[in-house]
Amino acid sequence: MNKTIDRTWVDFYKELAEKLLEFREKREELIIKIQKVYELAEIKLPTLERNNQLTDIDPFTIFGLFNKSSMKESNKIKILENVSELLNIKSKVPSSFDSIPTINNMGATYYDFEGYRNENDIDDLWTLFSVALTYAKEKRLEYKNQFIKYFDLVMSKRGIGNSKLTSGLYWISPKTYANLDSRSRWYIFESEKVPFEIISLMEMGNEKITAEEYLTIIYNLKTYLSSTKTSMSDFIDLSYEAWRYSEQVNKKKTDEIETTDADKDVESINYWMFSADSEVKYWDFFYDNSLLSIGLNKLGDFSTYIDKKEIKEKLQEVNEFNNNYNNTANAVWQFTKEMKIGDIIYVKKGQSKLIGWGIVSSRHHYNINREFSNSRQIDWKKKGEWITPVKPSNKILTKITPYSESVRKLNMLFETEKFDTVIDTEVGFPKYNSNQFLNEVFMNEKYYHSLVELIKIKKNVILQGPPGVGKTYAAKRLAYSIIGEKATSRVKMIQFHQSYSYEDFIMGFRPTETGFKLNKGTFYNFCKQAEEDSENKYFFIIDEINRGNLSKIFGELFMLIENDKRGTELELLYADEKFSVPKNVYIIGMMNTADRSLAILDYALRRRFAFYNMNTSFTTMGFREYQENLQNSKFDELILCVQNLNKEIINDETLGEGFVIGHSYFCNLKEITDSILTNIVEFEIIPLIKEYWFDEETKVDIWSEMLRSSIK
Structure with a gap:
């Protein structure tokens, strides 16, 4: 030692x-x-x-x-x-x-x-x-x-x-x-x-x-x-x-992983549907012994197969039948290689019944001396019989993660929303600090600390700025830098749109096959999760916050999100229930200042949020270092041209700083080629200035030619 x-x-x-x-x-x-x-x-x-x-x-x-x-x-x-x-x-x-x-x-x-x-x-x-x-x-x-x-x-x-x-x-x-x-x-x-x-x-x-x-x-x-x-x-x-x-x-x-997305080095939770039909007589045994198996002992140790093709060949050999065995081989592969600790698994019987659910708590294990040679340990949470709200597949094991609506219905049925972020917390999340944030986001260190202080004091902050300054890119990373680790269970991101409603956000009645059912919304569930873990910070991130009808979406909770109203209880519209927004919940919104199709935000919203302007970062130490490492003269000329273009935009009385072109269009490039630079100019920058100067074709033509010339 x-x-x-x-x-x-x-x-x-x-x-x-x-x-x-x-x-x-x-x-x-x-x-x-x-x-x-x-x-x-x-x-x-x-x-x-x-x-x-x-x-x-x-x-x-x-x-x-x-x-x-x-x-x-x-x-x-x-x-x-x-x-x-x-x-x-x-x-x-x-x-x-x-x-x-x-x-x-x-x-x-x-x-x-x-x-x-x-x-x-x-x-x-x-x-x-x-x-x-x-x-x-x-x-x-x-x-x-x-x-x-x-x-x-x-x-x-x-x-x-x-x-x-x-x-x-x-x-x-x-x-x-x-x-x-x-x-x-x-x-x-x-x-x-x-x-x-x-x-x-x-x-x-x-x-x-x-x-x-x-x-x-x-x-x-x-x-x-x-x-x-x-x-x-x-x-x-x-x-x-x-x-x-x-x-x-x-x-x-963690150090070996290159992060291009905020959660790239954090394993996300998958959802699975297991059909107990072939093993239904063993269901009680599985539940009582906290395990799950898909049988197929004749295959030996599942982990020894290098691909699905090898599994299919072995199945054809042991069964002496030339079936394609695609579904069975896929189930073996997923059960062994893809299923992870922390994943949620639902168990079905037949086409209409669910009989339980649990959380995967171990890796695949093989023991030739046990009745079920290949197994996983499962922390079973509930056992019973429910009518399934989704149409299940006939396969023994189905990954249902991509079917978000099915997952949502199952979560509501079992009220598993609060469990859907359970991972192997004993191993922990990747650490994340202010230095990592500054290396990735290219924000001035002084501005970063001012923003963090603002969030802690106000609790509700909107990051506003022109397109391409990295508002969405920065949001999760900002939350993780304050938390100190990439705790995905404590950060939730959604996007508002014109049809987003109070019923989606808080709660409301939704139609079912037999009538209507009261469903809890995203923000309601998030607050309840945070309430159970009051010693830790939770971040609720809203992209395109100004695209939603804020008064309609927040309803009576508009008052409760204020810093000094946190913990204050109010009766909800659809339920005989007192509800409060916990003190450990922080709200970060993002707003595009160049979106002229949207109305100005009302005073009620402005009073409850602080507004932080995010600017271009071409002159920050981080971006300059990134630019120097690329060592490409055409890239350098293009950046200089865009900076000059931004000066023109700022001096334009109909535009201004809220319309400048941000640095994120040019970030995360591992190498520079002529085609990459051409695509940025032709399909991202020029369409934007055409929108800005839709009634000034001459100005658009001049700047389009200057941008093209910079990379020749």
Whole structure:
């Protein structure tokens, strides 16, 4: 280990675990103390029960309160300082949380909410917590047997998986229990850092592990850590090294990616439809064991095939029938190569029924000794029977991501909008800071910081400027630079148009086959998502904001978006419901000042938004450096000609600065050819000046010839 690890948390977490045991029979008192912790920390208590009516809680969930993946370190410290005071903990409050495993915000409780959990679920969690601490202190056989019994019992419950349960055990006794979150599993089993002879002794598939399998992993890891083959000495070292090395690998991957689009290096979520018809008798097994398989064991390990053609040939061989097998081969390929952690999968039965949905939580795994040799782990969210709102394909596996209307209907049916951005947050989003923003957007650094300050103070800002100054290009990057990472789950972009309505934006009734249904709109869902994660900033971006009827679209929420009205509740038009715009939601709009077909924005909008002028960046240090790297004299002449053209536009009484030609027409060029420059001039710049000077043909002809001459 090349760095001294801050282990302050170990003693604090250990003492907290012992303190919590004292409240096993005094849970009402414990709930009051937890509520007081958040009150003193001035942080909103997360949703821990349906309608926030908290009646019971388990100790693992309490540890999860300050071990969330997206929680700021400062908020973790605030919470623990108040926990320390209210529970009289003597150990020093930790100030560093590097390498401590975290859990996702959306699944932060170890129990299901009332109405879904069994009567003894929370009691079983308390018992496992207690026997785990007892077994950690004394390795007697009777304690081991108790641990095995309750580990398996808790693991069998819905919403509990390998990562979540082993992280909880690691928190309370990190020298006894190994953390098997996604980072650690990757480091142990896939990074090739742990010797093969150690890995070969351990079984770790996609399915939920048993207590016996977990204890075997612990034993073999301890054997490895006590050997001379590594400088690590315990599970704390191992968890830290897994965290450190994965950060290093992730950074390298991010640095190697050339970003031409704001989200190019962020994996987006895909949606899938799985047909259970051929495997319907196994559906309960899949659900109870948090897995999914498409069968076809005769193919062996799916991951060994190099393309779909090879899969089809193998299918023809094992079935002794010369079918084309296109759909089956495609399903095998997608299940193995394209499906990703964080993707959402819907399960159908027949042509009219849906029977469940879940989130993909592992990569493809092959185990020849299991009934389903090729499988993936799925965090199933719901099981039941619903009439499908879409016409499903007959294929066993269908990627439905391109069919946005079908995805929207399914999201509404299951209310999965709040889940549709769940990805493997334990690995994290690519980092993004102000330097990266300035390198990509070519904005003056002083102007950038002024804009960021304006957004934080006003909360609602419109980026206005002529075409080509990079308003849309900058918007998401601006949000990411403030967040500090490319957190796609916290940034939403839409585009207004003349037909966009309140019903699209907030909520409204939509026709169905049997009548009408109240549907929630994009902004409503986004605000609800942000409300559940109040410690993080959320950005709602509206392109072409002046193309919509703002009063009609925002309706009664026009008042609520004001900075000093955030958090104020108002009854919605279509629902008997109080609604507010959270304080952590920021709105960025984009407006083209050269669009003469649009009316001037009314005072109501101007009063609630700050307006930031985005100008051309030809003279910024970033663009000049970009221009110098291209080293092309024709490009240089064209830029000079456009700058002179802009002076003419600014001096024109009918136009002005709001109509200049922006720099984005000339950005992201990896190489310069005559045809590329000609296309920019003929099909982008000249049509624009023809529109500007539609009644001055002579001026258009003069400048067209000057632009063409600059690149000859």
